[in-house]
Amino acid sequence: xxxxxxxxxxxxxxxxxxxxxxxxxxxxxxxxxxxxxxxxxxxxxxxxxxxxxxxxxxxxxxxxxxxxxxxxxxxxxxxxxxxxxxxxxxxxxxxxxxxxxxxxxxxxxxxxxxxxxxxxxxxxxxxxxxxxxxxxxxxxxxxxxxxxxxxxxxxxxxxxxxxxxxxxxxxxxxxxxxxxxxxxxxxxxxxxxxxxxxxxxxxxxxxxxxxxxxxxxxxxxxxxxxxxxxxxxxxxxxxxxxxxxxxxxxxxxxxxxxxxxxxxxxxxxxxxxxxxxxxxxxxxxxxxxxxxxxxxxxxxxxxxxxxxxxxxxxxx
Amino acid sequence: xxxxxxxxxxxxxxxxxxxxxxxxxxxxxxxxxxxxxxxxxxxxxxxxxxxxxxxxxxxxxxxxxxxxxxxxxxxxxxxxxxxxxxxxxxxxxxxxxxxxxxxxxxxxxxxxxxxxxxxxxxxxxxxxxxxxxxxxxxxxxxxxxxxxxxxxxxxxxxxxxxxxxxxxxxxxxxxxxxxxxxxxxxxxxxxxxxxxxxxxxxxxxxxxxxxxxxxxxxxxxxxxxxxxxxxxxxxxxxxxxxxxxxxxxxxxxxxxxxxxxxxxxxxxxxxxxxxxxxxxxxxxxxxxxxxxxxxxxxxxxxxxxxxxxxxxxxxxxxxxxxxxxxxxxxxxxxxxxxxxxx
Numbered sequence: 001x002x003x004x005x006x007x008x009x010x011x012x013x014x015x016x017x018x019x020x021x022x023x024x025x026x027x028x029x030x031x032x033x034x035x036x037x038x039x040x041x042x043x044x045x046x047x048x049x050x051x052x053x054x055x056x057x058x059x060x061x062x063x064x065x066x067x068x069x070x071x072x073x074x075x076x077x078x079x080x081x082x083x084x085x086x087x088x089x090x091x092x093x094x095x096x097x098x099x100x101x102x103x104x105x106x107x108x109x110x111x112x113x114x115x116x117x118x119x120x121x122x123x124x125x126x127x128x129x130x131x132x133x134x135x136x137x138x139x140x141x142x143x144x145x146x147x148x149x150x151x152x153x154x155x156x157x158x159x160x161x162x163x164x165x166x167x168x169x170x171x172x173x174x175x176x177x178x179x180x181x182x183x184x185x186x187x188x189x190x191x192x193x194x195x196x197x198x199x200x201x202x203x204x205x206x207x208x209x210x211x212x213x214x215x216x217x218x219x220x221x222x223x224x225x226x227x228x229x230x231x232x233x234x235x236x237x238x239x240x241x242x243x244x245x246x247x248x249x250x251x252x253x254x255x256x257x258x259x260x261x262x263x264x265x266x267x268x269x270x271x272x273x274x275x276x277x278x279x280x281x282x283x284x285x286x287x288x289x290x291x292x293x294x295x296x297x298x299x300x301x302x303x304x305x306x307x308x309x310x311x312x313x314x315x316x
Numbered sequence: 317x318x319x320x321x322x323x324x325x326x327x328x329x330x331x332x333x334x335x336x337x338x339x340x341x342x343x344x345x346x347x348x349x350x351x352x353x354x355x356x357x358x359x360x361x362x363x364x365x366x367x368x369x370x371x372x373x374x375x376x377x378x379x380x381x382x383x384x385x386x387x388x389x390x391x392x393x394x395x396x397x398x399x400x401x402x403x404x405x406x407x408x409x410x411x412x413x414x415x416x417x418x419x420x421x422x423x424x425x426x427x428x429x430x431x432x433x434x435x436x437x438x439x440x441x442x443x444x445x446x447x448x449x450x451x452x453x454x455x456x457x458x459x460x461x462x463x464x465x466x467x468x469x470x471x472x473x474x475x476x477x478x479x480x481x482x483x484x485x486x487x488x489x490x491x492x493x494x495x496x497x498x499x500x501x502x503x504x505x506x507x508x509x510x511x512x513x514x515x516x517x518x519x520x521x522x523x524x525x526x527x528x529x530x531x532x533x534x535x536x537x538x539x540x541x542x543x544x545x546x547x548x549x550x551x552x553x554x555x556x557x558x559x560x561x562x563x564x565x566x567x568x569x570x571x572x573x574x575x576x577x578x579x580x581x582x583x584x585x586x587x588x589x590x591x592x593x594x595x596x597x598x599x600x601x602x603x604x605x606x607x608x609x610x611x612x613x614x615x616x617x618x619x620x621x622x623x624x625x626x627x628x629x630x631x632x633x634x635x636x637x638x639x640x641x642x643x644x645x646x647x648x649x650x651x652x653x654x655x656x657x658x
Binding site for chain 2: 225
């Protein structure tokens, strides 16, 4: 009895902080609101507002003659996107982004499969670090390094020469469209650098998807008479698709928006990112830059809605 | 009777651990055979050896007259119902069931017809277009069963398939499995750690301990004539009498199993030729029975179990009471030394 009266006396002596804690406990929604308002304000100001101002500015008029921006609203910037020269940039970038995504997926799958299904303990840790280590280096440094590695007298051509594959390299460089004088000034080189830089973003989601695959599913497939090839085709690959789609979100959108690699490696000819950079930096045509910026935004939105159907968001 | 599965001194080692140690057994065609044992006793490894997910380190396995040692799972005419069912989450129920037929190259029309038949067999005919995630545990269990049986395997392996179901459903599935097995005449090899399940369904049970078979017998014999202390204690509950207690009874040097239900308290039955004075330490009411833990002179403790009846409630012994315990000497089963220590 004494214990009960003692307990009932204690709320009376609670501190203000304690009462506030009680209040938050009884009103979990208020507590959540308190937690989320600062980051949401930040997101709202930084992302949404700047995106909207971008959209708004893309409707301003740029006077080519005086090189000034006037606040007259027009859709001219958007129609200009479809001019042959500008549309070329869009196509070039999208084709590269798709090619990089497909090739990354092909390279990443075996690595991810090994990491998820075979590597254990130290080997697994090694693979994780090996995959992520390049991401911890500045990406500009990596891009610059590749310009040297791929240069005419660089390590790559030395290595290819050592293997006696000069003819193969020359054959590849002679292919119109993707070739060039050297690897570092060809689309092949640019494609390799993009793939190299974004590959970890493909490996990790695929690895996560394969890791979630219960071993009993593979055993069940074998038990029902499927040889390893059929098990791969009917069970492993379909269940890895969400991971591949998730990885491709990264490789696709990162390639689409990149403006450093196209400047450093590969033939002349602008990418979406570098076009934005040129328009707003060198020329000062902010409205056109804004219109170009919205191209990847729209493309990625379309892409996301496509891969959502493949279950990519469940695999992230 | 032909032999469905034969093990000839099969061992499976994982590094230093002997998961299966020199096991030999023969399972007859059409038999309902259970492998019973605690976790880590080697029963699941034995099943995986038959399925082909594991290969023996020593010895050989014959399935329906054919040496299966080294054969991959997809070349064996056995199918498995997995503990977690292992249904393919990206396929609907009908495609799951038809999977085995599909990889064997059965034409689409025929395999879907056969899958639908199998689905009807497990009474889930209208669920063909659902995804496994939309089904309950018991329904998934039946789909897994249909998926295995549609291939008309010679041997069906069941790896604790009822473990995840609740008690009522488990009991229902037990009788359904048993009648399905009788109807199809397929050899069922059933792995379980649940002794009631093994006893109620099987023609024969192998009791596993430390990678070895302690005893292989019919459920009735297993219960009434356990060969070792391990079997006596694992199959049902049992008192193992040894040491000072057997010395008092002039049976020193041997050990015996005695079922709790064969011990009576304060009985006047003259046929029960062994009588001892004891003290009740603990009383557990279990619904149909009451279990008494009784300390005998010399410190040994035995469990006695008495059926509850309306009449006996009033004068039932309570903790601390002193009681006469008695049993018939025939109820004591002499046990061998541990089978694993040969």
